Amino acid sequence: MKKSPVVTIVAIGIGAALFFVLGRFVAIPSPVPNTNISTQYGLLAFMAGLFGPVAGLLIALIGHALIDFSYGWGIWWSWVIASGAAGFIMGLAARKLALGGGEFGGKQIVRFNVYQIVAHLVAWVGIAPVLDILIYQEPSDKVFLQGLMAGAANIVTTAVIGTLLCLAYSKTRPKSGSLKKED
């Protein structure tokens, strides 16, 4: 892919649009009744891994804020900020992952997942509940349990969807090497 600062700007816009469409319209029923799995975090980890921490932060901030806007419940700032933080931390893995060209093997899978697990823990067990307490004075048991559940679900989702997307994407990148026709 070409290199240019404009590419990052466009990646943020398209990434936020994808985050929005996935978060708003792609429903996978979760084991807990009446709740859905947030597939958008798999996408976020992939895009952040490809375009870096700033892109990750902004994709999540913009995408999440637009979802909240479209539902009309305003912006639940604590969770929007937590999403952004998750995107940022996931993006820190970008430089070492080199998704744009090269191998995505065992080592990279582990690295990708370590970053995403840390990102989700910081976001959902750290930032989101703390902000909920600060802003809305909600009971701490409630917000921490909510955060823990969301975090766990997002970690599983990202581990499966994010890893598969990275694997598949890295295989579409051109690599040197010879392919031979077989009879």
Added chain:
Amino acid sequence: MTNLFNYIQRSSPIHRLTGAAKFACLLLWSLAAMTTFDTRILLPMPIVACILFFLSRIRFREVKVLFWFTFVFMVLNNALIYVFAPEHGVELYGARHVIWSGIGRFTLTQEQLFYHLNVILKYLATIPMVILFISTTQPSEFASSLNRIGVSYKIAYSVSLALRYIPDIQREYRDISTAQQARGLEMADKKQSLVKRLKNAAAMLFPLIISSMDRIELIANAMELRGFGKGKKRTWYSARPFQTADYVCVALCAGLLLLSVGMSVLRHSRYFNPFS
């Protein structure tokens, strides 16, 4: 899906305010509602919001779906709070006036009810304003408004791009997912294990993401070819100049935030406590 954010064209004083002013007001207003737990500030806010709503000539039935979403969210969240901490109010206000001793730990106290009242007021103060904002602001104005309130124009343009391509991506997703369903790929089949469903989701999303990656390069080329990113600033076709009314509104909302923060600082407490 032409109107994702429910913009409703009307002629009203609220519509005439510039997007940037409305966005700034929304931020200030919601910050004010967030920072305080003072019922004397929270109580008038929904009333003012309702008046503004009336002025905007938006009819309730045009936005009732949005209100419904939020109403459900509000009820659920309050129920959760109560289930987890039925005496949270008692802790916060440092007093305990029992109305009904209840069943087990589920008691009913005046303090708890008052706390819930405040939480609900916070919702009621912000929700009508958000709905008002999205119903009276052209999405084109979103991006220039962000730039106006100080966000870098490049990031503001990312927001504009997101709004531009959401409908395209949504349509593409719908096409891809039906074609994949025809091959038997399902994400919503409850008979399958969760991991299996997630794997299917990844297979379903993969074509969408690959075609989006191609799109990124193409759009970036198109933008560079028309000079995007060469200057430190840019102008916006959709931006409108500030009028007196815009300055007045922003000043009033800033005043509100100042009041909200000021009261907390002066009184060393975010709460209005009728129990002490």
Added chain:
Amino acid sequence: MKRPVIEFRDFGFRYAAQAEATLSHIDLTIREGEKVLICGPSGCGKSTLVHCINGLIPGSYEGEITGELTINGQPYQELDVFRLSKTVGTVLQDSDGQFVGLSVGEDIAFALENDRMPLERMYVRVRETAARVGMESFLDHAPHELSGGQKQRVSLAGVMVDDVKILLFDEPLANLDPAAGKSAIELIDEIHRETGDTVVIVEHRLEDVLHRDVDRIVLMAEGRIVADMTPDELLSSSLLKENGIREPLYVTALKYAGVFITPEMRPGRIERLQLTEEDKAQVRAWYQSVPAAVPAAPGEAFLKAEKINFSYSNGKQALYDIDFSIQKGEMMSIVGKNGAGKSTFSKIICGFERPQSGRITLAGRDLSGDSIKERADHIGYVMQNPNQMISKTMIAEEVGLGLALSGKHTPEEISDCVNNTLKICGLYPFRNWPISALSFGQKKRVTVASILAMNPEIVILDEPTAGQDFRHYTDIMEFLSALNEKGITIILITHDMHLMLEYCRRAVVFSEGRRIADDTCEAILTNDAIVQRASLKKTSLSQLAQLCGIPQETEFVRRFIRWDREVRGK
């Protein structure tokens, strides 16, 4: 002689990721006010050449440049994409990608916004420029409210707003229906006359571009320029055919009739073509010598749709009382302009959408109770862009995906079926390749194979050859017609007139949600009323028949197609 504005001197370019140069030894001079067509098959380097002129190379793509390139007298080393954007305006092939604004007005203003033009001046300029492309009454429209042709006009206005002196068009016809393509070429011509700007059009659909005059045609192949001459000279030669570009049909017909074409006959445009009485007699004699086509006997309907009505959830009715039928083993087209309802109709056949009334039967059985998946066992659907269908990275996995998901087959059965399908599709030698290593045409085959593996009786393909050059087009279509001969019923949704004429006996025409014709393709394309209502285009063969005094236009077209396929099949 006017002064040169674009000058390549022994120029070459190699992308950093590639071993071989994409462009080599390019010598090309384009002078002020000229209108030049650059044509060549896919991969000949014409898009790279465009990137060199507009500055994306070397700015945005890494690579190695040899030789010299000057634009407006300045060497490329002194220029960058921003400076060039003031003189060179590029209209990209994909108008959805180029349309970045949320409304027409915003998009036209984009370049001015980046120049920080004050708003009052900007409004005036935008309005003026919109008027020049006929879009002034659409300024508040959002992109999805516009047709492909209108979006392209906006793209054009978006570069003209900068008062550029050189206009580059990268495959302007690729995504347009025939009538929109025709008016795009007319608009480009008009602007060229009015402004005197230099115009460079890159396109492999030669005949459609030659609907209006061009000064020169530059023919490229494998990164080099193989011809640089006037249309009259080029069409008198055999260079086009040798380099995989389709000649205008009337030129091919003249050659079949044994007419020797010289530049003096002015073959560049059929309106100007000079034929002697002798030449005309030769064409007539050829027409008489080709055996008449035998009309097919009507058979029994296999898939049948009756009185289909459909409205979208927003209440807009998309289809009115559609009747449709296809016989077993037939290959037919559904044609009409974008938005005429042809895609909606195919989605209804596949069960992706449910009609409000009407019924669909397959071999007499009502399909209305079947799920999407159950219908897919009988009717397969192949999307236009193969990248939208491919979910796996390896070919064998992708082709076997449907079978694996059904859970009814053992791994051995799946692998047998996949191998058989790959053999039918000519992909067996590639079975262990990653899909990313394949060309567009091969990817298309993979998606067709992945549908065939599920053993459907009918396959519907949406624009199977969109954006493909003549060689890939022939490849894909010969492949599909070979499948058809094996007994698969095929429905093609297209607005490519050549495709329907050459490969289908019958076509159904949609216009504004109604079926307005169901006839043989030649009869449809020689019927003025239908051609106009459905935004189709008459072929130049009709004009040639008239010119040569052959009153049976339809039969002339029919015989030409038969003859042509026989010759090309050899």
